[in-house]
Amino acid sequence: MIDILTDRNGQIVLSIDTSIYDNWVIDKVLYWLTADYIITRRNNPETNIQVISLSLKKGHQQVDYNTIRERLSNDFIDYKNRQTIAVETSNIRDLLFAKAFANSDDFVEFTFKD
Amino acid sequence: MGNREILTNDLGDYLILPRGSVQKIVNREIQPTEDLYKDLLASFFISETPVPHLLDNMATRLATRKSFLDEFTALHIFVMTLRCNQNCIYCQASSRDSSRKGCDIKETDLLTAIDLMFRSPARHLTMEFQGGEPTLVCDLIEKGILYAEEKNQVECRKMTYVICSNSVNVSDAFLDFCRNYNVVFSTSLDGPEFLHNHNRGKTDSYKKVIAGISKVRAALGSDKVSALMTTSEDSLHYPREIVDAYRENGFHSIFLRALNPYGLARENDDWPAYFDAFVEFYKESLDYILELNKQGECFIEEFTALILKKILTPFPIGFVDLQTPAGIINGVIVYNYDGFVYASDESRMLAENKDYTFRLGKISDKYEDLFYGKKAQELSRIWATECIAGCSECAFQSICGADPVRNYSTQGDAYGYRPSSTICRKNKAIIEYIFKLLDERTEEVLPIFMNWISGTM
Structure with missing residues (x-):
């Protein structure tokens, strides 16, 4: 689960349950926000909760709270799906690339007779 | 979407x-x-x-x-001189005055570079002569083509010769030579007269270019001349006028090309705003072009056609900006007038600002050291969209391309940073728009798009 709030300084504060969204997903979501925000991350001791603060960089335009909230909600689900797909297709992808780029000219083909 | x-x-x-x-x-x-x-x-x-x-x-x-990799380095660019007889205000190649000394390639370097070119395994080689204005040294171009032809008696490659020229002052004798060797001309036309002249800071450039195009067409055939436009900030206001200028001058296609942040074009106050405006310009132009096609006129937008080939066919394209692994070295190499080899056209443009990051070595160096050397190996770690941050999860990964030189030029880092990358923003917006057309206006646009890619494949 995620909570998305704004604090009294206008910072966006996310509380992420890392048992649902691990660091792979969090990293990918936050990467696209780093152009506009200064980001700090802190794990709450003895819980699965990671608290993330997004502070708008100087000179960048403030985005409406509901817009950023909707974007973040979608992005977390989107990257979670991408992670599931990446994990489930990883072996096939490795096989596919190995097969596609194995230089078949280097192999000698034998014709077997019984 | x-x-x-x-x-x-x-x-x-x-x-x-x-x-x-x-x-x-x-x-x-x-x-x-x-x-x-x-x-x-x-x-x-x-x-x-x-x-x-x-x-x-x-x-x-x-x-x-990925079969373009089997044609390793098919495009070989020879920067014959930095001198130019136009010196346009936005010149991306930092051209010099036509009387300037020390800006021409040495003959020995030219011939050695051609030897290097034939080490490339590609079955089809394109020799592209650039400048400045390469026709200022047409004697050297002739020597280069004759030497390549001689070597090709043994090599048996399919050769294409391209001269990137402003077409302003091409002699009859040189055109006779070009006809004999099936040379094609690539020239620049920015749109209608007022805009073309304004972009170039001239009063008579348009008339000269149009006269030059007519002369080259008359000598070589109308299909032997293509034109490229560059979208200056002023051009952004004239999408229809630019397309019409191409039609009026007998062209059946246009390549809507944004400014590149190199050379004299580097001075721009706000690149993100420029690229956002470019995307709107592109959409408006493309919609107009689609209208023309619906009325029965086959007129192609070349950048769209390249993207469509990647979306609608299983085949690769030769366009180096949309390749992964990147077009640098894999698809293109530049032999510069200064005697050095660069990873791409943009790399040599950086060198004019004393930045030699993408200089691979001297033309006199060994092929292996230039094409597989330490610098090439370093670049290979960051030249595939499949493995760089922001691109590796992108839905458009196999359609777009990696460009370490552009990343370095615009962001100071060849790996690049996608969240603020203007080229990422532009390419994503354009590819998404094309998908949107394919999804929402399928019956209307698909026959046109299929016609474009079957006609240009």
């Missing part, structure tokens, strides 16, 4: 589905009896077995998409 989701895979298949479809696929909620299940299976998005039965077929398709 609004309420739709674009699904793509490494093989180039795509599906555009309602939002939430991916979640259903991941949750295994699509039933085998549903049409969507069959579409997903047929497009290789899902498999009913741990190893797909058609893995060999899939591997062949992936290899075909």
Whole structure:
């Protein structure tokens, strides 16, 4: 689960349950926000909760709270799906690339007779 | 994409589905009896077995998409001189005055560079002569082509010769030579007279270029001249006028090309705003071009056609800006007038600002050291969209391309930083728009698009 709030300084504060969204997903979501925000991350001791603060960089335009909230909600689900797909297709992808780029000219083909 | 989701895979298949479809696929909620299940299976998005039965077929398709790598370095650019007889205000190549000394390639370097070119395994080699204005040293171009022809008696490659010229002052004798060797001309036309002249800071450039194009067409044939336009900030206000100027001058296509942040064009106050405006310009121009096609006139937007080939066909394209692994070295190399070899055209443009980051070595160096040397190896770690941050999860990964030189030039880092990358923003917006057309106006645009790619393949 995620909570998305704004604090009294206008910072966006996310509380992420890392048992649902691990660091792979969090990293990918936050990467696209780093152009506009200064980001700090802190794990709450003895819980699965990671608290993330997004502070708008100087000179960048403030985005409406509901817009950023909707974007973040979608992005977390989107990257979670991408992670599931990446994990489930990883072996096939490795096989596919190995097969596609194995230089078949280097192999000698034998014709077997019984 | 609004309420739709674009699904793509490494093989180039795509599906555009309602939002939430991916979640259903991941949750295994699509039933085998549903049409969507069959579409997903047929497009290789899902498999009913741990190893797909058609893995060999899939591997062949992936290899075909990357088969441009078998034609390693097909485009060889020879920067013959930095001198120019136009010196336009936005020149990306930092050209010099036509009387300036020390800006021409040495003959020995030219011939050695041609020897290097023939070390390339590509069956089809393109020799592109650039400048400045290369026709200022047409004697050297002639020597280069004659030497390549002589070597090709043994090499037996398919040769294409291209001269990138402003066409302003090409002599009859040189055109006779070009006719004999099937040379094609690539020239620059920015649009209608007022705009072309304004972009170039001249009062008579348009008339000279149009006269030059007519002369080259008369000598070599109308299909031997193509033109490129560059979209200056002023051009952004004239999408229809620019397309019409191309039509009026007998062209059947246009390549809507944004400014590159190199050379004299580097001085721009706000690149993100420029690229956002460029995308709107592109959309407006493309919509107008589609209208023309609907009325029966076949007129192609070349950048769209390149992207469409990647979306709608299993084949790769030769356009170096949309390749992964990147076009630098794999697709293109530059032999510069200064006696050095650079990874791309943009790399040599950086060198004019004393930045030699993408200089691979001297023309006199060994082929292996230039094309497989330490610098090439360093670049190879960051030149595939499949493995760089921001691109590796992008739905447009197999359509777009990696460009370490552009990253370095605009962001000071060859690896690049996608969240603020203007080229990422521009390419994503354009590719998304093309998908949107394919999804929302299928019956109207698909026949036109298929005509474009079958005619230009």
